[in-house]
Amino acid sequence: MNRREIITVAGGLALGARGAHGASPERMKPQIGDVLVHAFGDRVGSAISPADVKDDRIFAFAMASDGVIRDGSLHNQLSLLRVDEMAMSEKTRRYAAGPFLAVSAACTHTGCEVSGWQPDTHELICPCHGSRFAVLDAARVVLGPATKPLALLPIEQGDGVIRVAGKFSRRVGPEPTY
Amino acid sequence: MKQRVCSVGLFTFVLAAFSTFAAQYQPVTDARLVNPEPENWLMYRGTYDSHGYSPLKRINTRNVKRLKPLWTYSTGLREGHQAPPIVNGGFMFITTPHNHLLAFDAASGDLIWRYIRELPEDQVQMHPTNRGVGLYGDLVFMATADCYVVALDAKTGAVVWETEVEDYAAGYYMTLASLVAGGKGMVGVSGGEFGIRGFVMALDATTGEEAWKTYTIPAPGEPGSESWPGDSWKTGGVPVWITGSFDTETGLTYWGTGNGGPWMGDTRDGDNLYATSVIALDLTTGEIRGHHQYHWNDSWDWDEVSAPLLIDFERAGRTLRGLVHPGRNGYLWFLERLDNGIGFVDAQPYVKQDVFTSIDPDTGRPTYDETKKPGTGKGALFCPSHWGGKDWPPAAFSPRTRLLYIPANDNVCAYMIGEEVSYREGREFMGTDWQNSNLVLTEEASDYIGELQAWNVDTGEKVWSRTFASHNWGPVLATAGDLVFMGGTNDRYFRAFHAKTGRLLWEQRTNSGVIGVPTTYEVNGRQYIAVLSGWGVDAAREQASLAEIGKVNPVVPQGGVLWVFGLE
Numbered sequence A: 001m002n003r004r005e006i007i008t009v010a011g012g013l014a015l016g017a018r019g020a021h022g023a024s025p026e027r028m029k030p031q032i033g034d035v036l037v038h039a040f041g042d043r044v045g046s047a048i049s050p051a052d053v054k055d056d057r058i059f060a061f062a063m064a065s066d067g068v069i070r071d072g073s074l075h076n077q078l079s080l081l082r083v084d085e086m087a088m089s090e091k092t093r094r095y096a097a098g099p100f101l102a103v104s105a106a107c108t109h110t111g112c113e114v115s116g117w118q119p120d121t122h123e124l125i126c127p128c129h130g131s132r133f134a135v136l137d138a139a140r141v142v143l144g145p146a147t148k149p150l151a152l153l154p155i156e157q158g159d160g161v162i163r164v165a166g167k168f169s170r171r172v173g174p175e176p177t178y
Numbered sequence B: 001m002k003q004r005v006c007s008v009g010l011f012t013f014v015l016a017a018f019s020t021f022a023a024q025y026q027p028v029t030d031a032r033l034v035n036p037e038p039e040n041w042l043m044y045r046g047t048y049d050s051h052g053y054s055p056l057k058r059i060n061t062r063n064v065k066r067l068k069p070l071w072t073y074s075t076g077l078r079e080g081h082q083a084p085p086i087v088n089g090g091f092m093f094i095t096t097p098h099n100h101l102l103a104f105d106a107a108s109g110d111l112i113w114r115y116i117r118e119l120p121e122d123q124v125q126m127h128p129t130n131r132g133v134g135l136y137g138d139l140v141f142m143a144t145a146d147c148y149v150v151a152l153d154a155k156t157g158a159v160v161w162e163t164e165v166e167d168y169a170a171g172y173y174m175t176l177a178s179l180v181a182g183g184k185g186m187v188g189v190s191g192g193e194f195g196i197r198g199f200v201m202a203l204d205a206t207t208g209e210e211a212w213k214t215y216t217i218p219a220p221g222e223p224g225s226e227s228w229p230g231d232s233w234k235t236g237g238v239p240v241w242i243t244g245s246f247d248t249e250t251g252l253t254y255w256g257t258g259n260g261g262p263w264m265g266d267t268r269d270g271d272n273l274y275a276t277s278v279i280a281l282d283l284t285t286g287e288i289r290g291h292h293q294y295h296w297n298d299s300w301d302w303d304e305v306s307a308p309l310l311i312d313f314e315r316a317g318r319t320l321r322g323l324v325h326p327g328r329n330g331y332l333w334f335l336e337r338l339d340n341g342i343g344f345v346d347a348q349p350y351v352k353q354d355v356f357t358s359i360d361p362d363t364g365r366p367t368y369d370e371t372k373k374p375g376t377g378k379g380a381l382f383c384p385s386h387w388g389g390k391d392w393p394p395a396a397f398s399p400r401t402r403l404l405y406i407p408a409n410d411n412v413c414a415y416m417i418g419e420e421v422s423y424r425e426g427r428e429f430m431g432t433d434w435q436n437s438n439l440v441l442t443e444e445a446s447d448y449i450g451e452l453q454a455w456n457v458d459t460g461e462k463v464w465s466r467t468f469a470s471h472n473w474g475p476v477l478a479t480a481g482d483l484v485f486m487g488g489t490n491d492r493y494f495r496a497f498h499a500k501t502g503r504l505l506w507e508q509r510t511n512s513g514v515i516g517v518p519t520t521y522e523v524n525g526r527q528y529i530a531v532l533s534g535w536g537v538d539a540a541r542e543q544a545s546l547a548e549i550g551k552v553n554p555v556v557p558q559g560g561v562l563w564v565f566g567l568e
Helices: A090-095 B020-024 B030-034 B537-548
Strands: A006-008 A035-038 A058-063 A078-082 A100-104 A116-118 A123-125 A132-134 A140-143 A155-158 A161-164 B003-005 B014-016 B067-074 B086-088 B091-095 B100-105 B111-116 B134-136 B139-143 B148-153 B159-164 B179-181 B184-188 B199-204 B210-215 B245-247 B252-256 B277-282 B288-293 B309-315 B318-326 B331-338 B341-349 B356-359 B366-368 B380-382 B396-398 B403-409 B412-416 B438-441 B450-456 B461-468 B476-479 B483-486 B493-498 B504-509 B519-523 B526-533 B561-567
Touching: A090 A100, A100 A155, A100 A161, B030 B179, B067 B504, B086 B519, B100 B139, B134 B179, B148 B184, B245 B309, B277 B341, B288 B331, B288 B341, B309 B331, B318 B341, B318 B403, B396 B476, B403 B476, B403 B483, B438 B537, B450 B483, B476 B519
Parallel strands: none
Antiparallel strands: A035 A058, A035 A161, A058 A078, A078 A100, A116 A123, A123 A132, A132 A140, A155 A161, B003 B159, B014 B111, B067 B561, B086 B091, B091 B100, B100 B111, B134 B139, B139 B148, B148 B159, B179 B184, B184 B199, B199 B210, B245 B252, B252 B277, B277 B288, B309 B318, B318 B331, B331 B341, B356 B366, B380 B412, B396 B403, B403 B450, B412 B438, B450 B461, B476 B483, B483 B493, B493 B504, B519 B526, B526 B561
16 A cells, blocks of 8 residues: 555643643742641631641641632642751752642552652652652752652742742652653 | 543644545444454453453464564553453454554554643553553543543544543552443543542443542442441542453443552441442443452552453352452352352362451351451561562463463462551552562472462362463464463463363564563454564563562563464
8 A cells, every 4th residue: 555644733732731830829839928728627728837848748838829729730730848947958958948848649550649658768650650869969869660650849948838949859750741 | 520522633643644445434222342354353351351351263282383573563562561452343342551542454464543642741550551442433442641531533543522421649650541331431440559439430421421430439428338336438449550351241330449548448347348349330330230359458558459250150069140350369269140149159269368267158258367458567578479469460261171270379478567547638648658568489480489370160179280481471363273371471472272171382582671562353254363572561560579589680671563364
């Protein structure tokens, strides 16, 4: 069969992934100045005070100044942690607010929520496939199948709250597949 | 449910190669699906009875040693390539992880078109795979990771309609090939680890409109609802992620169902109908017309999602209209299709199974060794592991040999312990303490783990088996050439065995591990064997878990390649 392959692009071509970049403020990524609030539990939606963050990991979302909580996507969810500031790598410290770190909760392997936290080893652990990330070393991969670190979100503290201070350190979640 | 009719491929990227070839597409009718031509492979397992058997025999035991690769095609994607190459009159369709759909000239390997699904970037891909297409009329269907069914023009790849089946953000996704029958395309949902409520949905195959939807967990007041405590039915899992079988005489479709959620049975005290069961759904209405629960109150993640093979087998001088299912729970189940439901015939372990202490001879209900049942805060060691005696890779049946070919795993057990978990929409809802759970090997694991077993369905006896050092995730194809094809091992081989003896007759080392469903077809009088090689998903996960307990395995590179073989 003698055929010549040609490339046509169908109307409305949109190769970028749809979803988290939608227009709604709930799905927007955390913005500078947003306040971190409890994502779940009895205090859902209330601002997180630095004193709230102890050994346990707290899941957080960012809240805009108009009160909108950016909880429309797992890609906006953060693990808020308290660790030994002196044990952080230099890179890690750039994202920290004193002992506090905000790490994306979306695994870079297949996008599951990274829900496991081991304070003694400072590792975040994905329950879906077992990937482990070293929080003190900019959330690098300790054990796969993930191959890329979790994204860090720069934060600052003041006025009894924790605020977003910049953009994520890298792509949130898995790499695109095409 | 959103439903959209598209004049062009809205989220489509199509590589098209126009030619007179496209004009030759032969529409897929109900009659053709009921009696597919031997040269075509029109559905997931070739025929509605899920035999995974082809009457083609140009390639056979005498000449298979001359089988050679004729063409290959690299998908450019990682993770689990599991789809059967579906063939209709010289058109071949494959799907890939992340929902690419490719159409080929099945003889030459020329790409005709490629559709790339635009997936939400925050969609969780716990099982990045897809298990192929369904066909009807001039349409080709794919169930997607963002929980849509998309229908494309088979000739061009243009999107004709797409229907949202459920909300991906709530943990629903789809990986199975549609079951197409009676003008309907039927799909089930994955998400048993995310607190979904499973169901099977039928769509009008022409328009994409919903025809019926049947939950695998009854609502309060419905039969079986008493087997779920409190509100546990709302988030109890019971996914359906493998294509069903269809009895054309009775109009009943048969679906295997998955695990209850969370994984620990003590979180949902009761039998939990219709988890880990086979259910018979009326094609016209979706009504549940029968069920058999293989094991109650699942606590081992033993999804019984493989649809039973419809095989008429002999017992005590009678021919029974049977259902045969090699269970993930390690038992080989023989059931009977009755007018008023599903009857139990017999069952026996086909791998080491230490959980069941007895099987009720009338009902098939097992009793358990409770020390082998993990719970919340209660660890238990059990065999086989949560990946079971046979996970999703389909078994095959040859009516010539009367043998059922089971891609099994033996000698891998698991220690598992549950932990408290609370439901949050779209988040993981397993309740398994993975820090303190692990695989455990039996002594015999140093001899073998993977196995290809052949069982005579009339005598209920194992006739032969081949063993492998590697774990085995290879779907099986049987042919009238008395060949059985299977890959599945981490040494990257794709193999052909003698269907009567199990003797290895041919093997080809491939780019990756073969976890794709093999198919066979003919074009212009030449027979081909086709399979995807592309290791990933649970084959890779089990390998990682085995490495954690010190079992050294070869590196299996990822990346999908379609292989098509023929005689030189």
